[in-house]
Amino acid sequence: MSARGPSFFDYTRAELVAGLFVILGLGGLGYLSTSIGGLQVLPRDAYHVTARFSNVGDLKGRAPVKIAGVTIGRVESIHLAEFVAEVELGINRGVHLPKDTIASISTAGLLGDAYVALSPGGADVDLKEGERIAQTEPALNMADLVGRAAFGASSTPASKDPNNDTTKDPKEGPP
Amino acid sequence: MDDSSPQAPPARLLGWIGRGAFRFVGQSGRMTLFLGLMARQIFRAPLRVLEIISQVEFIGAQSVGVVVLSAVFTGLVLALQGYNVLVRFGSENLVGSLVALSLIRELAPVLTALMVSARAGAAITATIGNMAVTEQLDALRSIAVDPCHYLAMPRLVASLIALPLLTALFSLAGIAAAYVFGVSVLGLDGLAFMSNVRSSVEWSDVSIGLWKGLIFGVVIAWISTFRGFQASGGARGVGLATSRTVVETAVLVLCGDYVVTALLS
Numbered sequence: 293m294s295a296r297g298p299s300f301f302d303y304t305r306a307e308l309v310a311g312l313f314v315i316l317g318l319g320g321l322g323y324l325s326t327s328i329g330g331l332q333v334l335p336r337d338a339y340h341v342t343a344r345f346s347n348v349g350d351l352k353g354r355a356p357v358k359i360a361g362v363t364i365g366r367v368e369s370i371h372l373a374e375f376v377a378e379v380e381l382g383i384n385r386g387v388h389l390p391k392d393t394i395a396s397i398s399t400a401g402l403l404g405d406a407y408v409a410l411s412p413g414g415a416d417v418d419l420k421e422g423e424r425i426a427q428t429e430p431a432l433n434m435a436d437l438v439g440r441a442a443f444g445a446s447s448t449p450a451s452k453d454p455n456n457d458t459t460k461d462p463k464e465g466p467p
Numbered sequence: 468m469d470d471s472s473p474q475a476p477p478a479r480l481l482g483w484i485g486r487g488a489f490r491f492v493g494q495s496g497r498m499t500l501f502l503g504l505m506a507r508q509i510f511r512a513p514l515r516v517l518e519i520i521s522q523v524e525f526i527g528a529q530s531v532g533v534v535v536l537s538a539v540f541t542g543l544v545l546a547l548q549g550y551n552v553l554v555r556f557g558s559e560n561l562v563g564s565l566v567a568l569s570l571i572r573e574l575a576p577v578l579t580a581l582m583v584s585a586r587a588g589a590a591i592t593a594t595i596g597n598m599a600v601t602e603q604l605d606a607l608r609s610i611a612v613d614p615c616h617y618l619a620m621p622r623l624v625a626s627l628i629a630l631p632l633l634t635a636l637f638s639l640a641g642i643a644a645a646y647v648f649g650v651s652v653l654g655l656d657g658l659a660f661m662s663n664v665r666s667s668v669e670w671s672d673v674s675i676g677l678w679k680g681l682i683f684g685v686v687i688a689w690i691s692t693f694r695g696f697q698a699s700g701g702a703r704g705v706g707l708a709t710s711r712t713v714v715e716t717a718v719l720v721l722c723g724d725y726v727v728t729a730l731l732s
Contacts, residue, residue: 306524313528317632320639321677328567328642328665329673354669405666 330354338365338382339421343395343408348377349431351397351406357381359410367408381408381425389425390415396429406431501693502685508613508620518621519628526587526622526687527629533582534633535640541574542566542641546648550655559653563660564667566645567638571672575637576679577724580687583626583633584716588691591622592712595695596705604696614696623688630684631677638676675731682727683720690716 303311325331348370357365365383372378383389392413399406410425419425549565595618598604604614642664649655691712698708 306521309528310520310524313531314523314628314632316531317527317629317636321632321635324571324635324638325670325673328571328668329670330665330668331670331673354666356666 337385339385340368341381341383341389341419341421341423341425343379343381343425343428344373344376345379345395345397345428345430346376347430347433348379349397349399349406349433351379351408351431355405355407357383357408357410359387359412364410379408389419391417391419391423392427393419393425394427394429395425397431399432399434498689498693501696502689504615505619505623505689505692508616509624511616511620515617515621518617519624522621522625523628525590526583526625527633530583530586530629530633531636533586534579534637537578537582538570538575538637538640539644541578541637542570542644543648545569545574545641546645546653550649550653559655560659560663562645562649562653562655563663567642567664567668568672570641571638571668571676573724573728575634575641576676576683577720579630579634579637579680580683580720581717583630584687584691584720585713587626588687588712588716589709591688591691592695592698592709593705595619595692596698596708599696599698600701600704619688619692619696622692623685626684626688627681628684630687631680634676634680671732675727678731679724679727682723686719686723687716690719 351367351370353367353369355367356363357367364387365381368380368382370377370379379395381395389410390413392415394411394413396409396411397406398409545566546562549562550559553559553561553565595604598614598618607614607617646657646660649660650657694708694712694715698704700707
C-alpha cells in the first residue's frame with residue numbers, strides 16, 4: 293500500500309479524491325434534475341381532477357394551480373377531448389375542493405406564464421379523484437382584449453379628437 | 468523555380484489541393500475507425516478499474532477548481548448583461564430563468580468541455596504522444612498489452628463519467644453565483660429568482676445538457692488519445708499533436724453543440 297502513495301484505510305489518495313468528485317457531482321446532478329429541473333423520482337402525493345376549457349391559451353404542462361395565489365398543485369397534462377381542451381390537474385392531498393369550484397386560466401402579470409386559478413365554491417361535497425370541475429373560464433386572449441378596447445372605443449361616432457373622445461365622455465361624466 | 472519538379476503554378480496549386488483533400492479524407496477515416504476500435508475496448512476484459520479511477524481523479528476531480536471558477540464568472544456576466552437589458556422592461560426577475568436556461572442548455576456543456584480539453588485533453592495527448600515517440604507503445608505491444616485497451620479505454624470511460632458531472636457542477640456554480648450577485652448587488656428578490664429558475668427549467672433542458680456532456684466526453688477522450696497515438700517525430704511532434712488536440716476538440720465541440728441542439732430540441 294505504501295508504494296501507491298499515502299493511504300487512509302487502504303484507499304489511495306486518488307481513489308478517495310475520485311470518489312469524492314463522483315459523489316459531489318452526482319449530488320449536484322441530482323439537485324439539478326429534481327429541484328431545479330422538476331424531475332419526479334417519487335410520485336407526488338396528489339389526487340387528480342380534470343377540467344375542460346374552450347381555450348387554454350398558452351398554458352403549459354407543469355404550470356402551477358393556485359387558490360388565492362397560493363400554489364396547491366400542478367397541471368399534469370393537456371389534451372384535446374371532443375374539441376375542447378381537457379386539462380388534468382394534480383392537486384396536493386390535504387387540499388379539499390368543493391364540487392362547485394370554478395377553474396379559470398390567468399396570467400401572472402402582463403408577460404408572465406399562464407396558470408390555473410381555482411375559486412372554491414360553497415358545496416358540502418368535495419371533488420374526488422378523477423372527477424371533473426364543471427365550471428370553467430377560458431384563457432383571456434390578450435390580443436382580443438387590446439383589440440376590443442382600442443377598436444371598440446373608436447367605433448363610436450364622435451371619434452375625431454381622441455383627447456375629447458376617451459377622457460371626457462359628456463354622457464357619463466359626473467356633473 | 469528551384470523546386471525539383473518544374474511545374475506551372477496552377478498545376479502546383481491543384482496538386483496541393485488534391486493532397487490536402489486526400490489527407491483530410493484519410494485522416495477522417497482513420498479517426499472514425501479509431502473511435503470504433505476504442506469503443507469496442509470497453510466490452511473487453513479486463514475492465515481496468517484502478518486505471519479508470521485514477522483517470523476519473525485526473526480528468527474529473529482535478530478539473531473541479533477551474534470549472535467552478537469559470538462557471539462563477541460566466542454566471543456573473545450573464546446576470547449582469549441580462550439585468551441591464553431586462554430592467555428596461557421592468558422584468559428583471561426573469562434574470563433567473565435567463566441565467567439558468569442559457570447555462571444548463573448551452574454554456575455549461577460547451578465551456579466545461581473546452582476547459583477540460585485544454586486541461587486534461589492536452590495532458591493526455593502529451594502523455595501518450597511521449598510514449599509513442601519513445602517507442603513505449605511498441606514495448607507494450609511486445610508484452611501482449613493492447614495500448615488501445617490499456618491507455619485509451621480507461622480515459623474514454625473516465626471522461627464519460629466525469630464530463631456530465633462537471634457540467635452539472637458548472638451549471639450549479641453559475642446559477643449560485645448569479646443568485647448571490649443578483650440578490651446582494653442588483654437588489655433582486657432571492658425567492659422570486661429561485662422560483663423563476665424552477666418554473667422555467669424543465670427536465671428536458673437538464674437532459675439536453677447531460678447528453679451534451681456525454682457526447683463531449685467522448686470527443687475529448689477520442690481526439691486526445693488519437694492525437695497521442697499518432698504523434699511522431701520527437702519532442703516537436705508531441706507539441707504539434709498537443710496543439711492539434713486542443714484545436715480539433717474545440718472545433719468539434721462547437722460544431723457538435725449545434726448538431727445536438729438541432730437534433731434534440
